[in-house]
Amino acid sequence: MTKQDIEKAIVTTLIQKSELKQNVFDITHSHFVHLKEVIQELVIHYNELLGDTDHRIKLEYHDRGEFVAMLKVAGDMLVFHMHSNAFEFDRDHEVWKNQYINNDPMNSYVGQIQIYNFLNDSFRYNRIDDPGYLIARIFVNREDHFFVEGKRQRGTGVNQFGKSILNKKAIKNIIEVAILYCLQFDLLVQPYDDVKIISLNQVNEEIINSKIQTGKRLGFQYNSDDVKNLADQ
Numbered sequence: 001m002t003k004q005d006i007e008k009a010i011v012t013t014l015i016q017k018s019e020l021k022q023n024v025f026d027i028t029h030s031h032f033v034h035l036k037e038v039i040q041e042l043v044i045h046y047n048e049l050l051g052d053t054d055h056r057i058k059l060e061y062h063d064r065g066e067f068v069a070m071l072k073v074a075g076d077m078l079v080f081h082m083h084s085n086a087f088e089f090d091r092d093h094e095v096w097k098n099q100y101i102n103n104d105p106m107n108s109y110v111g112q113i114q115i116y117n118f119l120n121d122s123f124r125y126n127r128i129d130d131p132g133y134l135i136a137r138i139f140v141n142r143e144d145h146f147f148v149e150g151k152r153q154r155g156t157g158v159n160q161f162g163k164s165i166l167n168k169k170a171i172k173n174i175i176e177v178a179i180l181y182c183l184q185f186d187l188l189v190q191p192y193d194d195v196k197i198i199s200l201n202q203v204n205e206e207i208i209n210s211k212i213q214t215g216k217r218l219g220f221q222y223n224s225d226d227v228k229n230l231a232d233q
Contacts, residue, residue, distance in 0.1 A: 021086040028111025032082040038171045076182045079116040100162025110139040117182045151181045
């Protein structure tokens with residue numbers, strides 16, 4: 001390639017792809033702001049429905065910065081995390097079977113909002129080794145079209161990409177389905193053989209730090225990058 005070809009390629013890529021990614025970020029960030037508003041509205045709504053019942057089961061909203069919001073639901077904590085980057089799907093992903101994407105591949109660039117289910121006690125007692133489980137991922141593109149990968153998120157799958165617009169009503173439905181799922185996603189006793197042997201050092205550490213690792217049953221455990229991102233907020 002000549003110098004002029006390289007310069008042209010750089011400028012073209014900046015105009016087309018880099019600007020697109022910035023637009024995707026801005027749109028995703030706008031929806032995350034709306035998501036925070038919806039969470040707060042749901043807290044008020046459901047706490048009113050709960051009335052004078054046990055205060056320990058009331059919903060609580062916690063804003064943890066620009067990219068993290070938390071919703072306490074009884075003994076659970078839902079963590080909503082917006083990633084600050086735009087993504088494209090790998091070529092094996094089912095999204096490429098969608099005619100909407102094939103008509104314009106630029107529509108495949110998306111922002112991502114993840115919903116994790118933790119135990120509230122993991123935060124209360126600072127049990128940093130407790131696992132959290134990914135229960136939903138919201139993908140939204142430059143045209144506000146979205147789809148959801150997640151537990152029981154019916155009617156919002158990849159086959160709806162290009163048909164469904166992300167708005168407050170859709171966000172409310174996604175959050176309520178996530179709430180119901182985490183309430184029905186029970187903490188199970190660990191298998192006997194997994195805990196039948198413990199060292200004195202472990203006992204001493206647990207007594208001192210109260211950090212007995214506790215998580216719900218099988219799901220998607222967050223990776224180390226997610227842990228760091230959440231901790232840094």
